[in-house]
Amino acid sequence: MQTEVNEKPRYAIVASVQLPEVGDVEFESSLTELAELAKTLGFQVVQTFIQKRSGFDRTAYLGVGKREEISHFVRASRHDDDDEDAPHVPNSSAVEIDMLLVDHEISPSQARNLELAVGCEVMDRTMVILEIFHRNARSRAARAQVEIARLGYMAPRLREAAKLAGPQGRQRSGTGGRGAGESHTELDRRKVRDRIAELQREISAMELERKTQRARRLERQGQGLAGVSLVGYTNAGKSTLMRALTGSEVLVANKLFATLDTTVRVLHPESVPRVLVSDTVGFIKNLPHGLVASFKSTLEEALDAALLLHVIDASDPGFLRQLAVTDEVLSEIGADEVPRIRVFNKIDHVGSKAEQEAWAAELRERYPDCVVMSARRPEDVAQLHATIVAFFRQELVEETLLLPWSAQQLRGEIYASCQVLEERPEEEGSWLRLRGEPEQLRRLNALLNPGSQGREKEYWER
Numbered sequence: 370m371q372t373e374v375n376e377k378p379r380y381a382i383v384a385s386v387q388l389p390e391v392g393d394v395e396f397e398s399s400l401t402e403l404a405e406l407a408k409t410l411g412f413q414v415v416q417t418f419i420q421k422r423s424g425f426d427r428t429a430y431l432g433v434g435k436r437e438e439i440s441h442f443v444r445a446s447r448h449d450d451d452d453e454d455a456p457h458v459p460n461s462s463a464v465e466i467d468m469l470l471v472d473h474e475i476s477p478s479q480a481r482n483l484e485l486a487v488g489c490e491v492m493d494r495t496m497v498i499l500e501i502f503h504r505n506a507r508s509r510a511a512r513a514q515v516e517i518a519r520l521g522y523m524a525p526r527l528r529e530a531a532k533l534a535g536p537q538g539r540q541r542s543g544t545g546g547r548g549a550g551e552s553h554t555e556l557d558r559r560k561v562r563d564r565i566a567e568l569q570r571e572i573s574a575m576e577l578e579r580k581t582q583r584a585r586r587l588e589r590q591g592q593g594l595a596g597v598s599l600v601g602y603t604n605a606g607k608s609t610l611m612r613a614l615t616g617s618e619v620l621v622a623n624k625l626f627a628t629l630d631t632t633v634r635v636l637h638p639e640s641v642p643r644v645l646v647s648d649t650v651g652f653i654k655n656l657p658h659g660l661v662a663s664f665k666s667t668l669e670e671a672l673d674a675a676l677l678l679h680v681i682d683a684s685d686p687g688f689l690r691q692l693a694v695t696d697e698v699l700s701e702i703g704a705d706e707v708p709r710i711r712v713f714n715k716i717d718h719v720g721s722k723a724e725q726e727a728w729a730a731e732l733r734e735r736y737p738d739c740v741v742m743s744a745r746r747p748e749d750v751a752q753l754h755a756t757i758v759a760f761f762r763q764e765l766v767e768e769t770l771l772l773p774w775s776a777q778q779l780r781g782e783i784y785a786s787c788q789v790l791e792e793r794p795e796e797e798g799s800w801l802r803l804r805g806e807p808e809q810l811r812r813l814n815a816l817l818n819p820g821s822q823g824r825e826k827e828y829w830e831r
């Protein structure tokens with residue numbers, strides 16, 4: 370795993386093209402987000418260059434004039450004294466720029482041309498996100514998934530580098546004398562393909578293991594799908610809520626994509642039926658496609674859930690866009706059918722008490738069944754806990770069952786999965802008046818009366 374060797378701050382500049390169909394608010398919030406993402410990678414953004422264009426420049430994303438402006442800025446930041454062209458750019462002398470971040474995904478050749486034009490490394494939005502995922506992935510499965518996405522992204526870029534380097538420039542691409550550029554590219558391509566296949570096999574094996582574990586867990590819980598998933602945009606507060614709702618120690622961090630694996634815990638204080646809460650990976654605008662695909666399995670837990678809590682940062686000016694992105698991704702992974710409660714979190718972070726109240730009222734009006742809360746207020750968390758429990762209770766039905774003395778091993782499961790409203794011991798066993806999920810009551814019925822009504826009769830007649 371990558372350790373942060375270089376603690377020295379690194380300085381970056383950001384560039385973005387504003388297309389005519391993109392409004393100022395959306396454009397700005399995307400840039401702010403990119404700066405946050407950059408911060409997560411240890412970069413400090415010192416300058417932003419924007420250009421309004423009807424489309425991206427085909428060769429190098431930005432137009433010629435903007436490329437030159439940036440190139441001057443970068444050179445000036447390096448105090449390049451030999452460079453008589455190097456202009457005096459105000460404020461540029463304080464730090465040395467070593468990265469240009471671009472707020473779109475650009476093609477390998479655009480990236481390459483842009484690098485040559487501005488004189489420093491270029492990273493596009495996709496690469497930035499992939500890099501964060503790469504650093505934060507913890508479990509074997511998440512690491513493999515991220516590696517596949519990275520390889521998919523890097524492969525055409527390696528080819529581009531080799532192509533541009535050509536036979537004479539091979540040392541530039543760092544390949545060393547290993548045959549002609551072309552065959553080297555071929556070799557790389559095969560290596561990448563093989564590695565992806567290998568990773569995919571690993572993931573399949575892990576998935577199988579996970580499925581078995583999940584089945585076993587569900588079996589043990591004996592309660593079908595009483596699960597809640599916390600989903601939502603990155604940094605919305607999902608893990609914080611998970612912690613508050615389950616009393617567990619999951620990673621909470623004020624950085625993007627702190628959580629990359631799904632964790633599952635039991636709702637605490639425990640309820641009847643027991644509810645499992647899972648925390649999931651955060652969503653983001655333009656999630657690289659390789660990641661959407663590879664994280665589907667991580668998000669599968671979300672699809673298992675009977676209820677989704679869509680957590681939204683109510684204090685973020687860009688919350689509408691974030692909400693829409695989450696809705697889109699959920700729909701892409703086929704989660705439209707799962708009941709959903711919108712949870713507007715971080716209301717404590719909205720300004721004065723009066724502003725918080727006004728904003729909460731507005732949200733409640735706009736989204737009638739939503740919850741507005743702060744994960745930092747225990748009373749709000751208790752309220753959310755109650756909302757979750759109520760959701761699962763509304764589905765419950767009542768039934769009276771006989772638990773024969775010979776089937777006492779089921780007692781634990783019954784008490785864990787149903788509310789026992791009344792218990793009346795009789796000669797043949799205990800009569801239990803239960804409230805539980807219809808599915809679970811059917812299951813208990815089948816266990817207590819295996820196969821047929823006849824058996825049930827036997828109990829009576831014995």
Ligand SMILES: Nc1nc2c(ncn2[C@@H]2O[C@H](COP(=O)(O)OP(=O)(O)OP(=O)(O)O)[C@@H](O)[C@H]2O)c(=O)[nH]1
Pocket residue numbers: 602603604605606607608609610620621622623624625626627628629649650651652714715716717718742743744745
């Ligand atoms: N003020 C305030 N801060 C909160 C609240 N909930 C969470 N936070 C903070 O928001 C930051 C992000 O919280 P997380 O719980 O890690 O967010 P997440 O949604 O799990 O983020 P990812 O794992 O990156 O998707 C942390 O610094 C939390 O302390 C809240 O209700 N109010």
Ligand SMILES: [Mg+2]
Pocket residue numbers: 607608609620621627628648649
């Ligand atoms: Mg998290």
